[in-house]
Amino acid sequence: MSKRIIVIGSGAAGMTAASTAKARNPAAEVTVFTEDEDIAYSPCAIPWGIEGRTGWDDIVMHTPGFYEKERGIKVFTRTKVESVDDAAKTVAAGGKTYPYDSLVIATGGKVFVPPVPGADLENVFIVRTVSDGKRIQKALEGVSEVVVGGAGVIGLELAVSLKAMGKDVTVIEMMDQVIPRIADKDMADVIQRHLEEKGIKFVMKAPVQSVNGDVKVSSVTAAGKEYPCGVMIFATGIRANLEIPKALGLDVGQLGGLVVSPTLQPYRRGRLVPDVYVAGDLVQCESAVMPGATMSQLGSTAVKQGRVAGQNAAGCPKALFGPVASPWVSVIGDKQIAGTGLSTGLAVWYGVNVAEGKAEGLTRARYYPGGKELIVKVLADKATHRIIGAQIIAGEEATGRIDWMTSAIVSGMTAEEFLVRAENAYCPPTSMVRDPVFEAVEEACKKLGQ
Amino acid sequence: MSKRIIVIGSGAAGMTAASTAKARNPAAEVTVFTEDEDIAYSPCAIPWGIEGRTGWDDIVMHTPGFYEKERGIKVFTRTKVESVDDAAKTVAAGGKTYPYDSLVIATGGKVFVPPVPGADLENVFIVRTVSDGKRIQKALEGVSEVVVGGAGVIGLELAVSLKAMGKDVTVIEMMDQVIPRIADKDMADVIQRHLEEKGIKFVMKAPVQSVNGDVKVSSVTAAGKEYPCGVMIFATGIRANLEIPKALGLDVGQLGGLVVSPTLQPYRRGRLVPDVYVAGDLVQCESAVMPGATMSQLGSTAVKQGRVAGQNAAGCPKALFGPVASPWVSVIGDKQIAGTGLSTGLAVWYGVNVAEGKAEGLTRARYYPGGKELIVKVLADKATHRIIGAQIIAGEEATGRIDWMTSAIVSGMTAEEFLVRAENAYCPPTSMVRDPVFEAVEEACKKLGQ
Numbered sequence: 001m002s003k004r005i006i007v008i009g010s011g012a013a014g015m016t017a018a019s020t021a022k023a024r025n026p027a028a029e030v031t032v033f034t035e036d037e038d039i040a041y042s043p044c045a046i047p048w049g050i051e052g053r054t055g056w057d058d059i060v061m062h063t064p065g066f067y068e069k070e071r072g073i074k075v076f077t078r079t080k081v082e083s084v085d086d087a088a089k090t091v092a093a094g095g096k097t098y099p100y101d102s103l104v105i106a107t108g109g110k111v112f113v114p115p116v117p118g119a120d121l122e123n124v125f126i127v128r129t130v131s132d133g134k135r136i137q138k139a140l141e142g143v144s145e146v147v148v149g150g151a152g153v154i155g156l157e158l159a160v161s162l163k164a165m166g167k168d169v170t171v172i173e174m175m176d177q178v179i180p181r182i183a184d185k186d187m188a189d190v191i192q193r194h195l196e197e198k199g200i201k202f203v204m205k206a207p208v209q210s211v212n213g214d215v216k217v218s219s220v221t222a223a224g225k226e227y228p229c230g231v232m233i234f235a236t237g238i239r240a241n242l243e244i245p246k247a248l249g250l251d252v253g254q255l256g257g258l259v260v261s262p263t264l265q266p267y268r269r270g271r272l273v274p275d276v277y278v279a280g281d282l283v284q285c286e287s288a289v290m291p292g293a294t295m296s297q298l299g300s301t302a303v304k305q306g307r308v309a310g311q312n313a314a315g316c317p318k319a320l321f322g323p324v325a326s327p328w329v330s331v332i333g334d335k336q337i338a339g340t341g342l343s344t345g346l347a348v349w350y351g352v353n354v355a356e357g358k359a360e361g362l363t364r365a366r367y368y369p370g371g372k373e374l375i376v377k378v379l380a381d382k383a384t385h386r387i388i389g390a391q392i393i394a395g396e397e398a399t400g401r402i403d404w405m406t407s408a409i410v411s412g413m414t415a416e417e418f419l420v421r422a423e424n425a426y427c428p429p430t431s432m433v434r435d436p437v438f439e440a441v442e443e444a445c446k447k448l449g450q
Numbered sequence: 451m452s453k454r455i456i457v458i459g460s461g462a463a464g465m466t467a468a469s470t471a472k473a474r475n476p477a478a479e480v481t482v483f484t485e486d487e488d489i490a491y492s493p494c495a496i497p498w499g500i501e502g503r504t505g506w507d508d509i510v511m512h513t514p515g516f517y518e519k520e521r522g523i524k525v526f527t528r529t530k531v532e533s534v535d536d537a538a539k540t541v542a543a544g545g546k547t548y549p550y551d552s553l554v555i556a557t558g559g560k561v562f563v564p565p566v567p568g569a570d571l572e573n574v575f576i577v578r579t580v581s582d583g584k585r586i587q588k589a590l591e592g593v594s595e596v597v598v599g600g601a602g603v604i605g606l607e608l609a610v611s612l613k614a615m616g617k618d619v620t621v622i623e624m625m626d627q628v629i630p631r632i633a634d635k636d637m638a639d640v641i642q643r644h645l646e647e648k649g650i651k652f653v654m655k656a657p658v659q660s661v662n663g664d665v666k667v668s669s670v671t672a673a674g675k676e677y678p679c680g681v682m683i684f685a686t687g688i689r690a691n692l693e694i695p696k697a698l699g700l701d702v703g704q705l706g707g708l709v710v711s712p713t714l715q716p717y718r719r720g721r722l723v724p725d726v727y728v729a730g731d732l733v734q735c736e737s738a739v740m741p742g743a744t745m746s747q748l749g750s751t752a753v754k755q756g757r758v759a760g761q762n763a764a765g766c767p768k769a770l771f772g773p774v775a776s777p778w779v780s781v782i783g784d785k786q787i788a789g790t791g792l793s794t795g796l797a798v799w800y801g802v803n804v805a806e807g808k809a810e811g812l813t814r815a816r817y818y819p820g821g822k823e824l825i826v827k828v829l830a831d832k833a834t835h836r837i838i839g840a841q842i843i844a845g846e847e848a849t850g851r852i853d854w855m856t857s858a859i860v861s862g863m864t865a866e867e868f869l870v871r872a873e874n875a876y877c878p879p880t881s882m883v884r885d886p887v888f889e890a891v892e893e894a895c896k897k898l899g900q
Contacts, residue, residue, distance in 0.1 A: 012883060042815060042878060042883060044876070045817065045818070045878045048818070048878065048879075054878075058816075059817050061816065288871070298876065299883045300876035304873070304884070321870070323871075326873065327873050327875035328877075329875040329876065329877040329881070331877055331879040331880060336877075336880060340873075340875070365495065366511065367495065367504050367508035368504060369503065369504070396846075397846075398850075398875075398880070399847060399874075399875050399881050400848075400851045400853065402850075402875045403850060403875055403885075404856075404857050406872070406873050406875075407861065407872060408857050408861075410871050413857075413861070420771070421772050422856070423751070423853070423860075424750055424777065424849075424853050424856075425750065425778050425848075425853055426748065426750040426778075426779065427778075427786075427849070428495045428498065428504075429781040430781060431779070433462060433753050434753045435853075
């Protein structure tokens, strides 16, 4: 009998797991259940969808019909999985019971909304699904003032899109910097200033206290002051969606994600759960930088995990998911900001003493037209001299540089080794002859020598 | 007494060595001798200088006056070093004798011009110095047909610039592909087709037999056919400029470059020559990919070597120059092509059995506007499974990706390890959620498994 594989969740992790399982085991019966209306899209694209820079139909790469016809995968949308019985190996959904041989749980994350009064008013939104995006787009019609709660990358991308739509935008952030946790304050401040120059307002160190209004939101109160708005959007970060895992009694780690084996199987009271795999925002990962756990709630990580979970669910030779450095990049206005490994804040959390190196330069040879600003920051561990993190702000080409630094980090290169062993390709229209990355590492080396 | 440091050569290696030596040892007397009129410029920029996209004064980053005033370095331009006496530790130049404590030889490379009749006619040029560029620019006035000899990256960049100036351009190449040696034919053919679409003509597998004309060139004969032209430019590759090293009896390696220690000191009959350092296009390097020698005649390598030679010449704690993978990138028309490590041709030369993986994708998420073509080719060693080379063609962002692959190569990652350990940053406007690099590596893995 052909293998029956059920996937719960239709995001990057779930759809990748489903497609991988079917590709590796074409005889398998692969079924996906999702509460969402749309599948196989990137939540990262929603700010641009709201702005209209990309069409909603473009963001959604494939329809359920496509999966059924082209890939032989059955997708049930708007279908909540009511329960999973991993002893009987069945899933209950839409009033029916479906048996499985392998199960992939890829239910992703939920936007964390702070428990403040008024968060349930009309025109108060989170931004996670295409449906959220469409609702926000509609609500914005005729509205001039918008408050964004949270200055993480999605919040900032959203603020830029809203500003481009002609709105008066105020971003309210609890911490003293934008992109908290993953970016250092000095780098984050460059982005904040850039957005302030575009007319976006920031209220920092100000947790949202209440959302005010009768039926619809009319203002938001933060740090004792009131900010009028016709729409309020929470972009306050993602928490693992653990409804099904908790019902199954799966082990949750110290960072609030599921503890998994390198094969992406979950544990229950310390024992691997057979024939169950997990992938995506609900997984707690191993850090490639420090011994210990980390959360890596990124689309790129979800796809990587989806491939491993899908291959293992298909009964192929075991695939392994490795530790992560979690490189990320965001385009915010005219600047790209990217990071990898630990920020200074995270390093302190891990108990690491950090040597910082920072350098500025251009993305092209100084004389070549069109070169853009490039700021590189590199962090090294004072004890081991290993490079443990990097952040880049650039007008272009930040992504490749951060992937380059990621490769150096996961290879365990020290700052000194990097100077000897790393090389950069050079051509006047695409780079400086010595990339500023080297200057930042050299700066860090000097501080390591002190 | 302060240390006297003499540098011969004013290219990327020489000027970097001089600046590094002075920065590390501010009391040192640093003197540079060069035959060139201009110093501290990138020969890679000359095609764009000829086209007028960048001004000649922009390309030349600093004048001798700048070095003297701002950095305290004395530069003698248009000054040939007649001889070096490394026993007496003196350099003879311009009729005078200069004593040194440390000497850096950075005399670079010479354009190899094939020994064909007529190569000395008027309006026949090489392209190496700013003076060459200015002469070519002047000679091109009123000329409609130009022949470029050699389809390496400089030849192709030149062809694009000449075409943009409205010239009728024919490129004559001895081999059966453009960018021979460092690019694979399938990748090179994409670039050739792109240039053919722009109207540039190619004559392949055709060594130049003669340059014809009375006083000025009027045509070039290759593979028995005659190609009329008013200007002919040789871009036929670089050979180490060994005039001074040969006079000193320094050891030359099997690839025609100087054999050096990791401190960049040359050898004479197997013994290190004290207080002499070399840097730039005349150095034979160690390969970071295979055990053995390699030539790395790149501006980025020259700068890296210049820093090591300069620091060591200054008498600082020894700096080391490591093995190289030699990443390179070139912007040719609307495409960027980049490579690192071995090409298939070079791998065969090293006796390696290659597994190839190739993938196509885009530089941005499929739905995000402005995404450009991305072709990735990865080579792995069938015996060790190590990644030994990569080539990328992309409309944008090739450089960072090739630096990323370089880092993986010099870390000794196998193709299988890369799939587990490498990660890519993702954001719809800058990348696909799973970079095509991974697909190419996965393709290679499949072939390694066969």
